[in-house]
Amino acid sequence: MARxxxxxxxxxxxxxxxxxxxxxxxxxLWTILTSFKTxxxxxADPPVFLFFDWTLxxxxxxxxxxxxxxxxxxxxxxxxxxxxxxxxxAVPAAWSMAFVPSRRTKDILLWMLSTKMLPAVGVLYPIYxxxxxxxxxxxxxxxxxxxxLINLPIMVWMLYTYFKEIPGEILEAAxxxxxxxxxxILYVLTPMAVPGIASTLLLNFILAWNEAFWTLNLTAAKAAxxxxxxxxxSSPEGLFYAKLSAASTMAxxxxxxxxxxxxxxxxxxxxxxxxx
Amino acid sequence: MGRIELKQVKKSFGDVTVIPPLxxxxxxxxxxxxxxxxxxxxxxxxxxxxxxxxTTDGNIEIDGSDATGLPPAKxxxxxxxxxxxxxxxxxxxxxxxxxxxxxxxxxxEQDRRIESAAKALNLTDYLDRRPGxxxxxxxxxxxxxxxxxxxxxxxxxxxxxxNLDAALRVGMRLEISELHKRLDTTMVYVTHxxxxxxxxxxxxxxxxAGVIEQVGSPLDLYRTPRNKFVAGFIxxxxxxxxxxxxxxxxxxxxxGIRPEHITVSSESGDWTGTVGVSExxxxxxxxxxxxxxxxxxxxxxxxxxxDLHYGDTIYLTPDPALIHRFDDKGLxxx
Amino acid sequence: xxxxxxxxxxxxxxxxxxVLLLGWMLVPLIMTLYFSFRRYLPNRxxxxxxxxxxxxxxxxxxxxxxxxxxxxxxxxxxxxxxITVVLGIILALLLDQPMWGQGAVRILVIAPFFVMPTVSALxxxxxxxxxxxxxxxxxxxxxxxxxxQWLSQASLESIIMIVSWxxxxxxxxxxxxxxxxxxxxxxxxxxxxxxxxxxxxxFIILPHLARAVTIVILIQTIFLxxxxxxxxxxxxxxxxxxxxxxxxxxxVLESQNIGLGSAGGVYAIILANIVxxxxxxxVGKNLDA
Numbered sequence: 001m002a003r004x005x006x007x008x009x010x011x012x013x014x015x016x017x018x019x020x021x022x023x024x025x026x027x028x029l030w031t032i033l034t035s036f037k038t039x040x041x042x043x044a045d046p047p048v049f050l051f052f053d054w055t056l057x058x059x060x061x062x063x064x065x066x067x068x069x070x071x072x073x074x075x076x077x078x079x080x081x082x083x084x085x086x087x088x089x090a091v092p093a094a095w096s097m098a099f100v101p102s103r104r105t106k107d108i109l110l111w112m113l114s115t116k117m118l119p120a121v122g123v124l125y126p127i128y129x130x131x132x133x134x135x136x137x138x139x140x141x142x143x144x145x146x147x148x149l150i151n152l153p154i155m156v157w158m159l160y161t162y163f164k165e166i167p168g169e170i171l172e173a174a175x176x177x178x179x180x181x182x183x184x185i186l187y188v189l190t191p192m193a194v195p196g197i198a199s200t201l202l203l204n205f206i207l208a209w210n211e212a213f214w215t216l217n218l219t220a221a222k223a224a225x226x227x228x229x230x231x232x233x234s235s236p237e238g239l240f241y242a243k244l245s246a247a248s249t250m251a252x253x254x255x256x257x258x259x260x261x262x263x264x265x266x267x268x269x270x271x272x273x274x275x276x
Numbered sequence: 277m278g279r280i281e282l283k284q285v286k287k288s289f290g291d292v293t294v295i296p297p298l299x300x301x302x303x304x305x306x307x308x309x310x311x312x313x314x315x316x317x318x319x320x321x322x323x324x325x326x327x328x329x330x331t332t333d334g335n336i337e338i339d340g341s342d343a344t345g346l347p348p349a350k351x352x353x354x355x356x357x358x359x360x361x362x363x364x365x366x367x368x369x370x371x372x373x374x375x376x377x378x379x380x381x382x383x384x385e386q387d388r389r390i391e392s393a394a395k396a397l398n399l400t401d402y403l404d405r406r407p408g409x410x411x412x413x414x415x416x417x418x419x420x421x422x423x424x425x426x427x428x429x430x431x432x433x434x435x436x437x438x439n440l441d442a443a444l445r446v447g448m449r450l451e452i453s454e455l456h457k458r459l460d461t462t463m464v465y466v467t468h469x470x471x472x473x474x475x476x477x478x479x480x481x482x483x484x485a486g487v488i489e490q491v492g493s494p495l496d497l498y499r500t501p502r503n504k505f506v507a508g509f510i511x512x513x514x515x516x517x518x519x520x521x522x523x524x525x526x527x528x529x530x531x532g533i534r535p536e537h538i539t540v541s542s543e544s545g546d547w548t549g550t551v552g553v554s555e556x557x558x559x560x561x562x563x564x565x566x567x568x569x570x571x572x573x574x575x576x577x578x579x580x581x582x583d584l585h586y587g588d589t590i591y592l593t594p595d596p597a598l599i600h601r602f603d604d605k606g607l608x609x610x
Numbered sequence: 611x612x613x614x615x616x617x618x619x620x621x622x623x624x625x626x627x628x629v630l631l632l633g634w635m636l637v638p639l640i641m642t643l644y645f646s647f648r649r650y651l652p653n654r655x656x657x658x659x660x661x662x663x664x665x666x667x668x669x670x671x672x673x674x675x676x677x678x679x680x681x682x683x684x685x686x687x688x689x690x691x692x693i694t695v696v697l698g699i700i701l702a703l704l705l706d707q708p709m710w711g712q713g714a715v716r717i718l719v720i721a722p723f724f725v726m727p728t729v730s731a732l733x734x735x736x737x738x739x740x741x742x743x744x745x746x747x748x749x750x751x752x753x754x755x756x757x758x759q760w761l762s763q764a765s766l767e768s769i770i771m772i773v774s775w776x777x778x779x780x781x782x783x784x785x786x787x788x789x790x791x792x793x794x795x796x797x798x799x800x801x802x803x804x805x806x807x808x809x810x811x812x813f814i815i816l817p818h819l820a821r822a823v824t825i826v827i828l829i830q831t832i833f834l835x836x837x838x839x840x841x842x843x844x845x846x847x848x849x850x851x852x853x854x855x856x857x858x859x860x861x862v863l864e865s866q867n868i869g870l871g872s873a874g875g876v877y878a879i880i881l882a883n884i885v886x887x888x889x890x891x892x893v894g895k896n897l898d899a
Contacts, residue, residue: 021718092623122875123638259724
């Protein structure tokens with residue numbers, strides 16, 4: 001609904017919007033800036049904004065002291081693993097529902113969505129118990145599976161809405177052309193759905209990366225990802241602003257960058273196609 | 277070879293019967309057009325032949341052997357879809373090669389067929405483009421090319437021209453007819469456009485609500501429509517259907533007369549009416565005439581030079597030999 | 611519409627997802643139900659486990675922490691919803707206006723959504739809300755006011771602020787998408803009909819946004835009912851910030867009273883389902899269209 005306006009109006013819009021945008025972004029900006037300060041400058045009164053001695057010291061200290069790389073690897077393996085595993089299960093399911101719909105398809109989709117709404121805390125103990133019994137508490141495998149399961153409904157939904165946009169006639173053409181089901185999915189559907197699959201991967205990677213209930217409650221030392229690493233700074237002895245900022249920046253930077261690419265898909269993925 | 281026979285074929289979706297049991301024979305090399313209004317089941321019928329839908333009952337035979345349970349790929353048929361259904365991520369060459377790749381044909385044979393199809397369809401210069409870079413007509417030709425290289429027993433066309441603009445449509449119509457003459461392969465063609473049906477078909481199958489209303493050559497259908505529906509559907513502009521005392525005078529419940537079978541005069545004739553809207557095409561003029569005692573205005577065709585205007589009195593004389601008569605059930609009275 | 615073959619293939623390919631989710635839903639749910647009817651404190655061997663009927667349910671509701679927890683939950687959810695929806699609509703309308711650097715501003719606004727909850731909670735807690743060194747304390751002092759002890763004196767407001775900051779991008783993004791889908795001819799027609807901007811907002815834009823607003827409210831409610839990390843990291847449930855979710859968490863993992871915690875879990879599931887039903891209705895309708 002945007003339309004042409006006068007230049008003055010546009011200047012005003014720009015000023016207000018940038019002002020608000022920067023205000024909202026400020027906590028992140030401030031964290032990034034602080035990560036380059038010394039601890040003394042980080043708590044200076046009045047606060048210093050840009051004119052301080054930039055240093056990379058905090059990053060070095062954080063890496064050294066907390067074995068940051070291990071947490072990072074855990075995050076990458078758990079978020080990446082759960083996303084890929086989920087994709088493997090979600091693509092065939094979404095294909096079925098998009099191209100061979102039956103009377104039950106809608107119910108199944110809604111039911112899948114409903115599992116996403118189960119409050120985690122309601123099933124915390126059973127999962128905890130199962131994890132102990134299976135010996136997968138504080139393991140990457142256990143967390144990967146749980147994150148895959150909590151994101152599976154979103155993956156199926158997103159892929160379903162993308163697949164729905166591919167005309168069924170093209171798949172029928174492939175069938176007429178003699179392609180088997182496997183060939184149809186491999187040579188025709190998948191290449192056409194690449195953008196949709198990529199957005200699904202991206203959003204679910206982000207969601208898994210930021211997940212902070214199961215990652216906090218099902219890990220201790222070995223499999224703890226970055227969410228838990230950051231949470232460990234909440235204890236008083238970890239209270240160094242500059243180092244906290246460096247750790248935080250490292251934890252959010254990769255995902256901020258990925259997130260900016262996926263903003264369009266975010267709407268579709270999180271509203272289950274109800275807002276386009 | 278491409279002889280297709282439908283025996284008591286029936287299709288229902290749940291409780292809704294789309295096609296009640298139906299018999300149809302399509303001879304080898306024939307150009308058969310399924311025509312009817314939208315929702316008449318013509319596309320479903322085509323998809324049943326293709327194997328993209330299961331029959332609820334009955335048998336489909338292709339060249340004498342039962343193909344009812346065969347998956348689409350095994351029926352030896354090729355299909356051209358309404359949306360062309362080209363693979364957008366493949367070049368034209370790859371699109372055309374796809375069915376041969378699936379059939380694991382040798383590479384040289386693939387290339388040979390692609391070359392000859394491209395030449396026949398004027399696609400040689402576009403082989404390395406993507407479908408997105410082609411015009412509607414070119415996409416249509418790629419879809420046909422993809423069908424040709426399979427050397428199928430029969431071609432199935434599902435409203436292939438409905439996404440093209442009027443001028444292109446006429447051109448493609450000729451190209452498809454030309455292709456049929458050259459390949460001499462069975463073609464089954466679905467359209468809602470009776471002009472396409474009349475101009476292309478060897479045999480027209482008129483469908484309504486899943487029921488075959490009439491099967492015959494275009495001229496059969498034009499000259500002796502079996503019922504009111506076919507009479508009204510075939511021919512453009514539509515046949516005038518008149519009920520009431522005038523029909524009774526011809527011993528019919530409904531009488532039909534085509535616009536081109538009425539003589540127009542400004543002096544005398546059987547019927548007297550007033551000129552309503554007139555449509556000048558240059559060669560012809562169509563007058564919509566309100567005749568006293570007729571419920572509906574009737575359409576007549578006159579030469580382009582007839583000089584009559586809105587509100588003028590006009591005299592019409594139907595050609596008595598070309599009057600169609602229908603009974604109260606809408607069936608033709610011989 | 612398809613053939614028998616493709617239908618059976620479809621069932622086969624859907625099976626893994628369905629079976630896994632069914633297991634993921636049913637197994638823990640049944641276990642929670644089972645525990646909720648039992649006395650079970652694994653850390654207290656002196657207390658015999660056994661069946662207690664609905665005692666856990668009664669005790670959970672009867673405990674002095676239950677109603678405050680419900681109240682806290684409602685205040686946080688309600689507060690965040692009001693703030694994010696109102697600001698979200700304003701921001702969406704603003705971002706839809708012609709301006710320079712629209713894409714860049716959008717990125718700035720969306721960014722908080724991608725910050726992991728533990729990070730945003732920690733950054734706000736220490737660098738903004740700390741009564742000595744926080745930015746807000748500096749700001750207060752600059753204006754000659756006494757710095758606020760945010761997380762102890764205004765704990766609920768603080769949590770609401772942190773969570774709103776995280777969720778405002780979500781609301782803005784969805785509402786912006788909805789605003790952009792509004793047919794400009796409709797607005798032009800209204801302008802021709804003599805409607806002022808306020809009128810156009812009230813009679814055309816707002817009704818157009820109604821569906822998106824509903825969806826934002828429902829989805830956020832489901833997520834907000836179970837916010838955890840933000841409280842875990844900031845107050846640990848102290849200073850009146852113990853929500854229902856947090857209360858259950860404490861019962862289960864901190865005091866290891868599994869029976870009581872499970873009964874609480876069942877309440878949480880019921881509560882979430884009440885919201886979910888409304889959301890599903892809307893999504894379901896959209897599927898038909």
